[in-house]
Amino acid sequence: MTEKPHTVKSYEEQLQHLSNDLVIMGGNCELAFSNAIKAICKNDHALADDVINNDTVIDNFETQIEQEVVNLIALRQPMAIDLRETVTALKMSSDLERVGDLAKNIAKRTKLIKKKLPNELTESIERVGLLVQKQLKSVLDSYTNRSPDIAQDVWEKDEQVDDLTNNCMEEVIKYLKSDSENIEYGSHLLFVTKNIERIGDHLTNVAEQVYFLVNGTYLEGDRPKGSQSIVTGEK
Amino acid sequence: MNKIEAKNVNVFYGEKQALFDINMDIQEKQVTALIGPSGCGKSTFLRCLNRMNDVIDICKVEGEIKINDYNINQKATDVVRLREKIGMVFQKPNPFPKTLYENISYGPEIHGMAQSKDELDQIVEDSLKKAALWNEVKDRLNEPGTGLSGGQQQRLCIARAISVKPEVILMDEPCSALDPIATAQIEELIDELKKEHTIVIVTHSMSQAARVSQQTGFFHLGKLIEVGSTDMIFKNPNQQQTQDYITGRFG
Amino acid sequence: MINREEFLNKRYKSEKRFQFYGKSAIVLALLFLAIFLFKIFSTGYTAFQKTWITIPINYDPEFMYLDADQKPSIQDLEDSEYFDVGIESFAALDQNANEDQITDIKRMFAFIFEEEIKYHILSNPDDFGKIVEVKLTASDDLDQVFKGNYPRELPEERRRVTDYQLKIFDKLSAEGKVESNFNFSFFTNADSREAELAGIASSFMGSLFSILVCLAVSFPVALLAAIYLEEFAPKNRLTDFIEVNINNLAAVPSIVFGLLGLGVLLAVFGLPRSTPLVGGITLSLMTLPTIIIAARASLKAVPPSIREAALAMGASRMQTTLHHTVPLSLPGTLSGTIIGLAQALGETAPLILIGMVAFVNTIPGSPMDPAASLPVQIYIWAESAERGFVEKVSACIMVLLIFLVLMNLVAQMVRHKFEKKWN
Numbered sequence: 001m002t003e004k005p006h007t008v009k010s011y012e013e014q015l016q017h018l019s020n021d022l023v024i025m026g027g028n029c030e031l032a033f034s035n036a037i038k039a040i041c042k043n044d045h046a047l048a049d050d051v052i053n054n055d056t057v058i059d060n061f062e063t064q065i066e067q068e069v070v071n072l073i074a075l076r077q078p079m080a081i082d083l084r085e086t087v088t089a090l091k092m093s094s095d096l097e098r099v100g101d102l103a104k105n106i107a108k109r110t111k112l113i114k115k116k117l118p119n120e121l122t123e124s125i126e127r128v129g130l131l132v133q134k135q136l137k138s139v140l141d142s143y144t145n146r147s148p149d150i151a152q153d154v155w156e157k158d159e160q161v162d163d164l165t166n167n168c169m170e171e172v173i174k175y176l177k178s179d180s181e182n183i184e185y186g187s188h189l190l191f192v193t194k195n196i197e198r199i200g201d202h203l204t205n206v207a208e209q210v211y212f213l214v215n216g217t218y219l220e221g222d223r224p225k226g227s228q229s230i231v232t233g234e235k
Numbered sequence: 236m237n238k239i240e241a242k243n244v245n246v247f248y249g250e251k252q253a254l255f256d257i258n259m260d261i262q263e264k265q266v267t268a269l270i271g272p273s274g275c276g277k278s279t280f281l282r283c284l285n286r287m288n289d290v291i292d293i294c295k296v297e298g299e300i301k302i303n304d305y306n307i308n309q310k311a312t313d314v315v316r317l318r319e320k321i322g323m324v325f326q327k328p329n330p331f332p333k334t335l336y337e338n339i340s341y342g343p344e345i346h347g348m349a350q351s352k353d354e355l356d357q358i359v360e361d362s363l364k365k366a367a368l369w370n371e372v373k374d375r376l377n378e379p380g381t382g383l384s385g386g387q388q389q390r391l392c393i394a395r396a397i398s399v400k401p402e403v404i405l406m407d408e409p410c411s412a413l414d415p416i417a418t419a420q421i422e423e424l425i426d427e428l429k430k431e432h433t434i435v436i437v438t439h440s441m442s443q444a445a446r447v448s449q450q451t452g453f454f455h456l457g458k459l460i461e462v463g464s465t466d467m468i469f470k471n472p473n474q475q476q477t478q479d480y481i482t483g484r485f486g
Numbered sequence: 487m488i489n490r491e492e493f494l495n496k497r498y499k500s501e502k503r504f505q506f507y508g509k510s511a512i513v514l515a516l517l518f519l520a521i522f523l524f525k526i527f528s529t530g531y532t533a534f535q536k537t538w539i540t541i542p543i544n545y546d547p548e549f550m551y552l553d554a555d556q557k558p559s560i561q562d563l564e565d566s567e568y569f570d571v572g573i574e575s576f577a578a579l580d581q582n583a584n585e586d587q588i589t590d591i592k593r594m595f596a597f598i599f600e601e602e603i604k605y606h607i608l609s610n611p612d613d614f615g616k617i618v619e620v621k622l623t624a625s626d627d628l629d630q631v632f633k634g635n636y637p638r639e640l641p642e643e644r645r646r647v648t649d650y651q652l653k654i655f656d657k658l659s660a661e662g663k664v665e666s667n668f669n670f671s672f673f674t675n676a677d678s679r680e681a682e683l684a685g686i687a688s689s690f691m692g693s694l695f696s697i698l699v700c701l702a703v704s705f706p707v708a709l710l711a712a713i714y715l716e717e718f719a720p721k722n723r724l725t726d727f728i729e730v731n732i733n734n735l736a737a738v739p740s741i742v743f744g745l746l747g748l749g750v751l752l753a754v755f756g757l758p759r760s761t762p763l764v765g766g767i768t769l770s771l772m773t774l775p776t777i778i779i780a781a782r783a784s785l786k787a788v789p790p791s792i793r794e795a796a797l798a799m800g801a802s803r804m805q806t807t808l809h810h811t812v813p814l815s816l817p818g819t820l821s822g823t824i825i826g827l828a829q830a831l832g833e834t835a836p837l838i839l840i841g842m843v844a845f846v847n848t849i850p851g852s853p854m855d856p857a858a859s860l861p862v863q864i865y866i867w868a869e870s871a872e873r874g875f876v877e878k879v880s881a882c883i884m885v886l887l888i889f890l891v892l893m894n895l896v897a898q899m900v901r902h903k904f905e906k907k908w909n
Contacts, residue, residue: 285798287794287797287798290793290794290797292720292721314800315800315801315802316800317800318797318798318799318800319800322798322799323794323798325791325794325795325798327791329789329791329792329794329795330795331792331795331796331810332792332814341796341799341801341809342799342800345799345800345801345805346800392795395795395799396798396799399799399800
């Protein structure tokens with residue numbers, strides 16, 4: 001659905017600005033997350049510092065978007081598609097901010113791991129990391145293209161994320177069992193895995209919001225869940 | 236429950252067709268808002284409902300307009316009785332240049348609704364109370380109605396309309412000449428009145444339609460583009476034209 | 487490229503020029519009015535004064551053919567002759583007067599001197615047999631002489647006043663026996679061939695009756711026509727045609743209405759000639775379109791929102807019209823009516839045609855009695871040869887003007903007093 005421009009140009013510009021800010025914020029999250037995965041896999045502390053420092057940018061974006069949304073509601077009283085646009089922006093920005101926070105947490109834990117990790121472990125983390133990266137990219141694409149189909153795809157693929165995080169979790173548990181020395185690093189890795197899974201969940205939230213933004217209705221039905229839910233503890 | 240059912244209503248001003256095949260149901264004891272750009276026919280449709288278009292010589296109304304399942308758009312309909320049942324409030328406050336009391340008592344008097352002076356006094360008091368004007372004017376009922384402020388005048392007109400206990404009240408942009416406070420008072424009044432009356436309101440202010448109504452109909456170029464719950468129209472309308480209009484993308 | 491500064495100056499100048507033209511037009515109009523009013527007032531104001539000459543009257547029983555020894559009853563005095571009393575008293579003014587000169591002296595007084603002498607003795611019966619001073623009306627010529635309007639320097643054979651009369655008059659005048667007072671008889675007398683006795687009572691009443699008849703006929707008819715045309719009639723070719731013709735009717739020369747009155751009212755219906763009844767009906771034909779147009783305009787000026795309000799309350803069209811529209815339009819209609827009547831009041835031509843130009847020396851008591859009207863009276867007097875009528879014409883114009891101004895004032899007052907403000 002492509003919309004005609006508003007009669008009031010400044011209103012159109014404000015909405016456009018909001019949307020652009022959200023896309024840039026999403027881009028920053030993408031970068032932060034991919035860097036965080038790289039840092040943990042390669043045990044690259046410099047890169048981890050980078051991620052930690054850049055998180056303020058994402059936080060600032062969130063406050064900025066929040067203000068823009070409040071302004072729009074107060075001054076323009078958006079209706080219908082515009083209303084969904086503004087409300088979605090507010091919710092998406094807070095989800096993306098959480099994504100940024102979780103990436104920063106991964107980077108912080110990276111800095112606490114002082115040695116090279118076994119290959120099976122890093123490969124497993126990398127695998128789930130790449131999938132989540134793809135999900136992040138897709139969900140941002142679905143927003144820029146206002147495509148409910150891509151959003152629904154992302155929403156459904158979260159099952160795979162869950163499966164891969166479960167695998168990853170098993171690897172970490174194996175690593176913990178192998179040596180009592182590994183308990184310190186292993187427990188950090190448990191949180192890293194959990195963080196990746198949380199990021200996946202936030203992305204499904206974003207996907208739901210994009211779907212609502214375009215269609216005005218909610219994605220219905222239960223989201224498919226991974227078969228073994230070690231991470232969430234569900235049976 | 237449907238209070239009013241319009242079926243295939245077409246209106247012509249001479250050669251020019253003003254309304255095209257309007258089909259619309261209006262729910263009892265709810266507020267139905269009619270929105271749309273100027274000249275879209277929403278006021279024309281409103282005026283079909285109490286046959287006010289009869290006043291215009293060249294205006295011809297076709298189709299069925301059923302109120303309580305009775306088609307009012309036929310020769311046999313007694314417009315005097317009809318307008319007793321269907322009151323109207325206009326865009327510009329138009330009290331009679333008479334006293335406040337006479338403004339309210341006029342309707343009951345011509346319809347012979349009061350047996351005695353006391354009964355008439357009671358009707359005047361009740362109407363003014365319902366219109367939330369009693370406290371402001373009870374001490375000066377013998378002053379001219381035109382001496383009130385714009386908002387008070389409009390509430391006086393509403394009191395006048397409800398003095399004959401109509402089932403339906405039609406309002407043609409009742410707040411367009413009022414300031415925001417007076418507008419809020421009228422909106423509050425509409426909320427109260429819908430407990431006993433079915434209200435149809437034409438408004439240019441979409442936020443007003445959103446605030447006061449339960450049903451909204453969107454007119455454009457003489458056609459009813461979309462009608463549905465106000466929630467739906469303002470959050471997620473079905474028609475692109477409706478969305479363009481309410482989001483301000485009309486051009 | 488135009489010099490903007492110069493261009494602007496030009497615009498200001500042309501605006502000033504325009505205002506100047508407007509002001510000069512107003513000044514010119516006021517000037518004409520002032521000259522007109524000055525002329526009327528300067529010639530007319532003297533008509534409100536009347537000259538009286540006081541002379542000793544000898545109520546000698548011999549001249550009255552009554553018994554000197556017996557006090558006469560009122561009836562006796564009533565039945566007596568006073569001509570000789572007058573003649574003897576006049577002769578007493580100049581001991582040496584011959585027969586012709588006595589006649590000259592008699593002509594110095596209005597021909598009603600007998601009445602005046604009789605009136606005095608009737609109200610003062612004790613003066614019987616005595617010589618008392620009595621005020622007598624001077625003749626119109628001497629009236630003019632006293633007011634200074636008479637050309638005394640003309641040779642005697644070209645004036646109506648003889649040198650002898652002037653000599654007597656000057657003598658009396660020097661003795662302070664000549665005085666001038668407010669002329670009540672101008673307002674209370676009917677028309678007369680004698681200028682000193684002519685008054686406007688007959689024509690004033692004639693005008694008043696005509697206007698009342700005109701109002702009674704034209705106002706209800708015009709109001710009903712206007713209400714129907716404005717509020718009820720469908721807008722089609724027929725009503726358009728009628729509207730155009732009403733407007734045309736307002737422009738028809740008034741003399742045509744006079745012919746209509748003559749041809750229809752007098753010839754066909756046989757109504758009495760020269761009466762305010764016929765005059766009023768004829769004038770009402772003329773006022774009718776004026777009132778219809780005024781009434782329609784003021785009906786149109788009632789905001790449609792008031793009609794809508796009444797209709798939406800369930801009032802029928804007649805209720806809407808009678809309860810709301812007509813009361814609101816009434817001030818405008820009434821002031822239009824008064825203006826129309828004022829026009830009719832000044833109308834002469836149609837009244838001449840229906841015979842209201844006749845010489846009427848009685849005051850009409852009803853619209854069915856013959857009467858003149860103020861403008862016709864002006865016309866009649868203006869035609870008269872006597873010098874005494876010149877000031878009467880102006881005086882009559884003044885009365886008419888005051889009448890018109892009063893009517894217009896009433897129109898203004900009605901408009902202001904009853905006009906309702908709806909916003």
